[in-house]
Amino acid sequence: MTDKKVPPPPVLPPPFKVIDNFCLFHKGTIQGETYTCPKCKTKYCLECAKKAKLGGKLCIKCKQLVIA
Numbered sequence: 001m002t003d004k005k006v007p008p009p010p011v012l013p014p015p016f017k018v019i020d021n022f023c024l025f026h027k028g029t030i031q032g033e034t035y036t037c038p039k040c041k042t043k044y045c046l047e048c049a050k051k052a053k054l055g056g057k058l059c060i061k062c063k064q065l066v067i068a
Protein backbone atom coordinates (compact mmCIF):
# COMPACT_ATOMS: atom_id res chain seq x y z
CA MET A 1 0.00 0.00 0.00
CA THR A 2 1.27 3.33 -0.84
CA ASP A 3 0.83 5.88 1.83
CA LYS A 4 1.97 8.81 -0.16
CA LYS A 5 0.54 11.99 1.16
CA VAL A 6 -0.72 14.00 -1.70
CA PRO A 7 -0.52 17.64 -0.81
CA PRO A 8 -3.88 19.31 -1.11
CA PRO A 9 -4.23 21.67 -3.99
CA PRO A 10 -3.35 25.15 -2.91
CA VAL A 11 -6.42 27.16 -2.17
CA LEU A 12 -5.44 30.59 -3.23
CA PRO A 13 -7.79 33.50 -3.47
CA PRO A 14 -8.38 34.52 -7.04
CA PRO A 15 -5.78 37.04 -8.05
CA PHE A 16 -7.22 40.45 -7.56
CA LYS A 17 -6.47 42.52 -10.56
CA VAL A 18 -5.40 45.95 -9.56
CA ILE A 19 -6.40 48.05 -12.45
CA ASP A 20 -4.68 51.35 -12.10
CA ASN A 21 -7.05 53.34 -14.22
CA PHE A 22 -10.31 51.99 -12.90
CA CYS A 23 -13.02 54.48 -12.08
CA LEU A 24 -15.16 53.45 -9.11
CA PHE A 25 -17.91 55.88 -10.01
CA HIS A 26 -18.91 54.27 -13.27
CA LYS A 27 -17.06 51.02 -12.56
CA GLY A 28 -15.04 50.95 -15.70
CA THR A 29 -11.81 52.04 -17.23
CA ILE A 30 -11.08 55.71 -16.93
CA GLN A 31 -11.73 57.50 -20.16
CA GLY A 32 -10.13 60.77 -21.00
CA GLU A 33 -8.83 62.99 -18.27
CA THR A 34 -8.19 61.68 -14.79
CA TYR A 35 -9.23 63.10 -11.46
CA THR A 36 -7.17 62.02 -8.48
CA CYS A 37 -8.63 62.21 -5.00
CA PRO A 38 -6.41 64.56 -3.00
CA LYS A 39 -6.73 62.41 0.10
CA CYS A 40 -6.44 58.78 -0.95
CA LYS A 41 -5.08 59.26 -4.48
CA THR A 42 -7.82 57.14 -5.98
CA LYS A 43 -8.27 57.89 -9.62
CA TYR A 44 -11.56 58.61 -11.31
CA CYS A 45 -12.58 59.99 -14.65
CA LEU A 46 -12.65 63.74 -14.56
CA GLU A 47 -16.14 63.57 -16.03
CA CYS A 48 -17.34 61.24 -13.29
CA ALA A 49 -15.70 63.41 -10.65
CA LYS A 50 -17.50 66.45 -11.98
CA LYS A 51 -20.81 64.62 -11.89
CA ALA A 52 -20.04 63.38 -8.39
CA LYS A 53 -19.29 66.92 -7.29
CA LEU A 54 -22.59 68.17 -8.70
CA GLY A 55 -24.43 65.28 -7.13
CA GLY A 56 -22.79 65.88 -3.80
CA LYS A 57 -21.14 62.47 -3.90
CA LEU A 58 -18.00 61.64 -1.99
CA CYS A 59 -14.89 59.72 -2.85
CA ILE A 60 -15.90 56.08 -2.74
CA LYS A 61 -12.80 55.06 -0.87
CA CYS A 62 -12.17 57.76 1.69
CA LYS A 63 -15.39 59.83 1.63
CA GLN A 64 -13.45 62.93 0.83
CA LEU A 65 -15.38 65.64 -1.00
CA VAL A 66 -14.83 65.54 -4.71
CA ILE A 67 -13.30 68.82 -5.79
CA ALA A 68 -13.08 68.35 -9.53
Ligand SMILES: [Zn+2]
Nearest residue numbers: 037040059062
Ligand atom coordinates in the same frame (compact mmCIF):
# COMPACT_ATOMS: atom_id res chain seq x y z
ZN1 LIG B 1 -10.42 59.55 -1.68
Ligand SMILES: [Zn+2]
Nearest residue numbers: 023026045048
Ligand atom coordinates in the same frame (compact mmCIF):
# COMPACT_ATOMS: atom_id res chain seq x y z
ZN1 LIG C 1 -15.76 57.18 -14.44
